[in-house]
Amino acid sequence: MVSAEDLISGEPSNQSSGNGREAGRSVEPPKVLRDLAAEADVHFNGDRPWDIQVFHPSVYRRILLQGSLGFGESFMDGLWTSRRLDETIYRLLSSDLDQRINRRIRLRWMGALLRNLLFNRQSRKRAFQVGEQHYDIGNDIYTAMLDSTMSYSCGYWPRADSLEQAQRAKLDLICRKLNLRPGLRLLDIGCGWGGLARHAAEHYGVTVDGITVSREQLTLARQRCDGLPVNLQLMDYRDLDGRYDRVVSVGMFEHVGPKNYATFFQTVDRVLDDQGIFLLHTIGEQNDTIATDPWIDKYIFPNGKIPSPQRLIAAFQPGFVLEDWHNFGGDYDRTLMAWWKRFDAAWPSLQGRYDQRFYRMWKYYLHSCAGYFRSRQGQLWQLVLTKRKRPPTYRSLR
Known part of the structure; x- marks a missing residue:
């Protein structure tokens, strides 16, 4: 060679x-x-x-x-x-x-x-590293870059003309796929800044428990959900307990790691009611690679790993039935470029706290990810899963 x-x-x-x-x-x-x-x-x-x-x-x-x-x-x-x-x-x-x-x-x-x-790079001891390195860098960055829902995941753009509309459409799509209604209990694994929890509680009348591994996210999320039936905690998903009618995880599964896929789905199986619905929103890639891109791993998402279809199916099949698999990866390109536009416009107010190397790092991050989805190496999947005991009554929707 x-x-x-x-x-x-x-x-x-x-x-x-x-x-x-x-x-x-x-x-x-x-x-x-x-x-x-x-x-x-x-x-x-x-x-x-x-x-x-x-x-x-x-x-x-x-x-x-x-x-x-x-x-x-x-x-x-x-x-x-x-x-x-x-x-x-x-x-x-x-x-x-x-x-x-x-x-x-x-x-x-x-x-x-x-x-x-x-080695298990996503072990309990490492669970909070991504929160400390990426999500805790400063809520000012994310407040400037994201829309008012503080959604840090792919928007849904078919009928949207702005980032705000695309993110609200995504939140509503998730709630409708989960068939939420007043009185249900929803668990949000990886609740971020509380955007989905707030939307579900305000518009669908559900009670929400949410968990995150980011202290900064938790602080702001609790403020944003104040007065609503929403309870948010700093917690690793492996420590979850209780019983829920619905479970959702948006943009968090990329931090679970292949060695923990079985544990993740076993945890969801343990806390989800037999008649319940689970929605998983995750980035995916067609090729089953061993390692994450080294630049992304070092500077953006330490210990992360994007799942392949093969590994996902093998992990959820023992306990769940696949009701729907929705791919709208093309929408992530547009979402990322909208984030860049907002970040770049806000930079004059941020540069007193962050240096030019950070600016170039963030530019490379958002633009390279946009190119990743545009090239179709990356996809965005929403999977709806139910237990075998649930009657075959689920109807997919877009």
Whole structure:
């Protein structure tokens, strides 16, 4: 196998070690990178909006040695940019260049792969890490970026003209799929800032218990749900108890991890009434990969893992019947770009508390995820599950 070091040796020798635009533009990328990018119709230092503008030659080395991690980190360091970053990522992912580059350096990532295979990275001890690193960064960021419902998951856009409308449509779609009505008890696993709990209590007359692993989320969610029949707690899902007519989980399953899928569904089975309904809203991906993208794992969602259809089915089949599987992954692209527009507009009021590297990190996060869904590597699924004891009376709806 050709190593990354061997590939780098093909770089021209007239590299400049200085900073600035001229340093990168005086150096052509290694042929292997130039050819791979060309397959996605992306050029280094080209003139089109999605072309990559390199400001320092170290970018090439970091991509070849570190793959997608080096690509993302060098963007955070201000060493390259693109006028249409979302379109750049979309084109690269549509050609599977991330996987091909990472395969070239797979020996460097063998340790990460082994950790995912041998260890439970989503154990009880690690359950709160994603809350501390991502969701607790500051409610000011999320208040600026999200709509008034504080929904941090994919909106539902078929008849929506704004982010607010798309998120309210999503919340109502969930409530209608759950067939909520006054007097029912709803459990919200991963309640976030309380958007769904508040909507369900206000508009459908249900009593809601919700849990989160984020202290900052919990503080604001309790304020937002004050005066409603809503009880929110800081808790790992494995500690749940009680009995509920309905259970819902929105945007949380990505943090469960394959080694805990059976425990998650067993927990839902334990707390859900035999005549109840469970709705799972999760990002999904078609390919059953072992590890998460290393940049996302390091900077955004530590210990996360997006499920594949195969693993999901194997995990819920012992106890649940699949009533409905709804895919509207295309709506996540539009949601993410709406979040970026709001975040970018609010940046002047935020930059006193966050630096430019954070700004570039957040830009890369939102744009790369938009490209991920646009390329159809990523999907958004809503599954409706019931127990075998429930009569076959469920009717799917959109």
